[in-house]
Amino acid sequence: MAFSPGAGGSRFALTLGSADVFSGALSQDTDLPPGSYRFTTVVRTQGGLEYARVRITGAGRESYVLDLNNPTQGWEELSLGRLRLASGHAAVSIEVRGRGGQSVSIDSLSLIRETV
Structure with missing residues (x-):
């Protein structure tokens, strides 16, 4: 489901939820x-989901999780740094489970290489 408008004036954001x-x-x-x-x-998000998270997994099985389930006051930026990805491949997954009547909206995803 797309939510409009998205964060920071973007046209759409991804919303995962259900009645x-x-x-x-x-x-x-x-x-x-x-x-x-x-x-x-x-x-x-209003929070209260069973879980809402982003999981970043490298081909070497390294895995990092960012919890999205804490209630926010409108749109809030979240980040997770120092993700060591040793191979040349990564999967970014958004995973959500809830009892109904709940949702999480997510926008402006970025995975940027840090300078050492």
């Missing part, structure tokens, strides 16, 4: 050079 019990995930695979990365996103 009924639900569980869902979506992911994107990307190729990137090995190194240290920072993941940043902008989130809006």
Whole structure:
């Protein structure tokens, strides 16, 4: 589901939720050079979901999780730094489960290589 407008005046944001019990995930695979990365996103939620998270997984099985389930006051930026991705591949997944009547909206995702 797309939410409009998104964070910071963007046209759309991704919203995951349902009036009924639900569980869902979506992911994107990307190729990137090995190194240290920072993941940043902008989130809006009332919280209270069973879980809402972003999981970044490298091909070497390294895995990092950013919790999205804390209530926000409007749109709030969240980030997770020093993600060591040793291989040239990563998957970014958004995973949500809730009892119904709850949702999380997410926008402006970025995975940027940090300078050492």
